Amino acid sequence: MKIKFIGHAAFYIESGDYRLLIDPFISNNPNSNIDKELLKDITHILITHGHGDHLGDAINIAKQCDATVICNFEIGNYLSSFNIKVHTMHIGGTYNFDFGRIKMTPALHGSGINHNGTMICGGNPCGYLIKSMNKTIYHAGDTGLTMDMKLLAIDDIDVAMLPIGGNYTMDIYDAIRAVDFIESKKVIPMHYNTFDVIKSDPVEFKKLIGSKSQVCILNPGEDIII
Ligand code: NI
Numbered sequence: 001m002k003i004k005f006i007g008h009a010a011f012y013i014e015s016g017d018y019r020l021l022i023d024p025f026i027s028n029n030p031n032s033n034i035d036k037e038l039l040k041d042i043t044h045i046l047i048t049h050g051h052g053d054h055l056g057d058a059i060n061i062a063k064q065c066d067a068t069v070i071c072n073f074e075i076g077n078y079l080s081s082f083n084i085k086v087h088t089m090h091i092g093g094t095y096n097f098d099f100g101r102i103k104m105t106p107a108l109h110g111s112g113i114n115h116n117g118t119m120i121c122g123g124n125p126c127g128y129l130i131k132s133m134n135k136t137i138y139h140a141g142d143t144g145l146t147m148d149m150k151l152l153a154i155d156d157i158d159v160a161m162l163p164i165g166g167n168y169t170m171d172i173y174d175a176i177r178a179v180d181f182i183e184s185k186k187v188i189p190m191h192y193n194t195f196d197v198i199k200s201d202p203v204e205f206k207k208l209i210g211s212k213s214q215v216c217i218l219n220p221g222e223d224i225i226i
Pocket residue numbers: 049051054109110142168
């Protein structure tokens with residue numbers, strides 16, 4: 001499985017014949033660096049919550065690729081009006097897709113959708129536990145530290161994508177506590193340095209994590225194979 005960081009909280013995941021995007025905030029992200037060819041054959045798009053830096057380019061990419069958007073019921077209801085394929089789930093729910101198994105996990109955050117200047121209800125924010133090709137990855141979404149993360153320790157997570165930018169989400173110190181809870185083999189820090197208010201130092205995070213987990217600091221466009 002290939003996991004490519006495409007900036008902010010956005011990831012491209014290649015697993016067998018399937019190509020997934022998570023939170024594709026691309027065209028309005030000053031730090032995004034992605035080969036547009038990558039966006040041609042996307043099969044599924046996972047959305048953690050309704051904020052613009054996560055919903056991002058989901059509508060356009062879903063239309064171009066005829067991809068299925070996986071999201072909560074409220075965001076799904078909103079997206080349905082754009083004539084795209086949607087699979088809705090909710091917190092704690094698990095579903096077997098053709099590429100693997102997804103569980104929607106809780107996140108402590110908001111999820112309003114800005115539609116032409118009006119805030120629409122986007123339901124509850126979430127994260128995703130994704131099991132595919134005998135690997136397990138966890139994308140926390142935007143979230144504060146939560147005790148619920150302790151429940152993930154039994155899932156034997158290979159890679160956890162965790163926000164470290166602070167202000168809207170966990171900072172590096174709470175993300176370290178999250179790693180203690182989750183016990184993932186690897187961690188990819190995300191949701192930092194895109195805006196001034198979420199400035200954070202991933203090298204300091206890596207130093208403080210020490211041997212607890214392998215921290216993979218990825219620049220946009222870089223990937224890891226697991
Ligand atoms: Ni957000």
